[in-house]
Amino acid sequence: MTSELVLRPATPDEIPALLALWARAAKGTSITDDAAGVAALLARDPQCLIVAAPADDPGRPIGTVIAGWDGWRCHLYRLAVDPDRRRRGVGAALLAAAEERFIALGGRRIDAMVLDDNELGHRTWKAAGYRPEARWSRWVKPLTA
Template sequence: MSDLHIRCATLSDINTLLQFWREAAEGTSISDDHDGVTRLITRDPEALLLAERDAILTGTVIAGFDGWRCSAYRLAVHPDHRRRGIATALLQAAEQRFAAVGGRRVDAMVLEVDEQAHHTWATRGYHREDHWRRRVKPL
């Protein structure tokens, strides 16, 4: 994994990122557009983490903090790069960010039908709260 580089997204990454999500993420959201991502990066420049290998975008996670709770969204790894520890590395980076800002709990949005994603989150210590349909982990 030494060739994997994780960094914060910049405004110049937006077009590449949106294309990546179309290919790698299971579905899209109403905020998956240039304006939505611009707002995210402008408001919290450290929230959107990108994983790159050989300068190619291989994974993403949004590690948001609203001052109260940490939230993880858009964990996605390109299909050609899955099962190589990228999601784990991204979650580790997100959790480091959360600890640095004083977060004490993480809520993760995970698609109900994505069993592989549920396994990934569970191996990192997140448990499912059925009444909210999310995965949570105390920090």
């Protein structure tokens, strides 16, 4: 399947399609899962949102991963694959592309945001060589204008 994929940066005009994909494929949502949030992400780093699309239909996203680099650490978010396209190497191809991006940028360690109750996601991340790090917890505070 992976030879039948195109991996490319997301474009601002496909934000609605990406949000629809996440609604179908991702477990859980975030306060940044809206058009304004994704547009701000792409404006800040146009290469960070990697899209997988079929080679015969490269404009149709079937998977995503956000490979964010802040100059210090490598962060992965929104690994999502269309439920009809799972178990065909799409997620693995997206993670490999993200890792290549991080290596090129000088990254040394990757962290991934994975919901505790996302068992399907846990299997995917473990298969790719990722492990939970029990000594850290994520602390959050939503910002208001």
